[in-house]
Amino acid sequence: MLQTQDLTIRFGGHVAVDRVSCAFHPGTLTAIVGPNGAGKTTYFNLISGQLPVSSGRVLLNGEDLTSLSAPQRTRRGLGRAFQLTQLFPHLTVLENVRLAVQARCGLGLRLLSVWLSHRALIDESMVLLERVRLAARANDLAASLPHGDQRKLEVALLMALQPKVYLFDEPTAGMSVDEVPVVLDLIRELKREGKHTILLVEHKMDVVRELADRIVVLHQGALVADGEPAAVMASAVVQNAYLGVAA
Numbered sequence: 001m002l003q004t005q006d007l008t009i010r011f012g013g014h015v016a017v018d019r020v021s022c023a024f025h026p027g028t029l030t031a032i033v034g035p036n037g038a039g040k041t042t043y044f045n046l047i048s049g050q051l052p053v054s055s056g057r058v059l060l061n062g063e064d065l066t067s068l069s070a071p072q073r074t075r076r077g078l079g080r081a082f083q084l085t086q087l088f089p090h091l092t093v094l095e096n097v098r099l100a101v102q103a104r105c106g107l108g109l110r111l112l113s114v115w116l117s118h119r120a121l122i123d124e125s126m127v128l129l130e131r132v133r134l135a136a137r138a139n140d141l142a143a144s145l146p147h148g149d150q151r152k153l154e155v156a157l158l159m160a161l162q163p164k165v166y167l168f169d170e171p172t173a174g175m176s177v178d179e180v181p182v183v184l185d186l187i188r189e190l191k192r193e194g195k196h197t198i199l200l201v202e203h204k205m206d207v208v209r210e211l212a213d214r215i216v217v218l219h220q221g222a223l224v225a226d227g228e229p230a231a232v233m234a235s236a237v238v239q240n241a242y243l244g245v246a247a
C-alpha cells in the first residue's frame with residue numbers, strides 16, 4: 001500500500017500541495033483530477049522523489065521513503081513514467097528497453113552476467129515491445145520515433161522495471177487518436193493483473209470514468225473529494241468547480 005501523510009510542499013509563500021493524506025491499494029486504479037495548477041503533477045513529484053517535501057511523509061508498505069532519492073524509490077517499487085528526456089535517443093528502441101530490464105536485474109556492471117543473459121534480456125525486451133506495439137520499430141533509433149511512439153516506449157521502460165506502483169501523468173497527452181487506445185489498453189491490462197497500485201493524472205473525463213476505481217480531486221493543493229467515481233463526479237463540489245467544463 002502506498003500512503004501519503006500530510007504531504008506538503010511550499011514554493012515561497014505558495015502551498016502547491018497542502019497536507020494531502022491518502023492511501024492507495026494494490027489492484028486499484030485511482031485517478032487524480034483537478035483544474036490546472038491544482039498540484040497533481042507536484043503531488044506525483046513528491047511521491048516519486050523528484051521534489052523534496054516541506055513536510056509530511058511517503059510510505060510504501062509501511063516503509064518511510066520520504067528521505068530517499070528518486071532512484072532509491074524506484075528500486076523500492078515506485079514507477080514513474082520516464083520523461084522523454086530519459087530516453088537514450090541515439091540507441092535503438094530495443095536497446096533502450098534492454099537497458100531498463102538490465103537495470104531492474106541489477107546487471108549494470110557485471111559484464112559476464114550481461115553477456116550470459118543477453119538472450120534472455122533481448123527476449124524479455126521484445127515481449128515488452130510487442131505489448132506496446134513497437135516490435136516493428138525495435139531496431140530504429142529512439143530519436144527517430146514520432147512523439148506518440150516515444151510515449152509508448154516510455155511505458156515499455158516503466159513496465160521493464162516491474163514496479164509495484166505505477167504513476168501515470170497524462171500518459172496519452174500529445175498522442176493521435178489512433179495511438180491513445182494502445183496506451184489505455186496497456187493500463188487496462190496492468191489493472192486487470194490486479195496486483196499493481198496505479199495512479200493516473202488525467203484530464204480526459206471519459207478516460208477517468210472508464211478506468212478509475214476511485215477519484216481523488218485536488219484543488220489549490222488540497223484534497224477536496226475522494227471516493228467512488230460516480231459519487232465524486234456527481235458531487236456538487238466537483239460538478240460546479242472542477243469538472244463542469246471538462247466532463
Ligand SMILES: Nc1ncnc2c1ncn2[C@@H]1O[C@H](COP(=O)(O)OP(=O)(O)OP(=O)(O)O)[C@@H](O)[C@H]1O
Binds near residue numbers: 034035037039042
Ligand atoms: N518548481 C516549482 N517552483 C514553483 N512553483 C511550482 C513549481 N512546481 C509547481 N509549481 C506551482 O505549483 C502549482 C501546482 O502545479 P502542478 O503542475 O502540480 O499542477 P497540476 O495540477 O499538475 O496542473 P496541470 O493540470 O496544468 O498539469 C502551480 O501553481 C505551479 O505553478
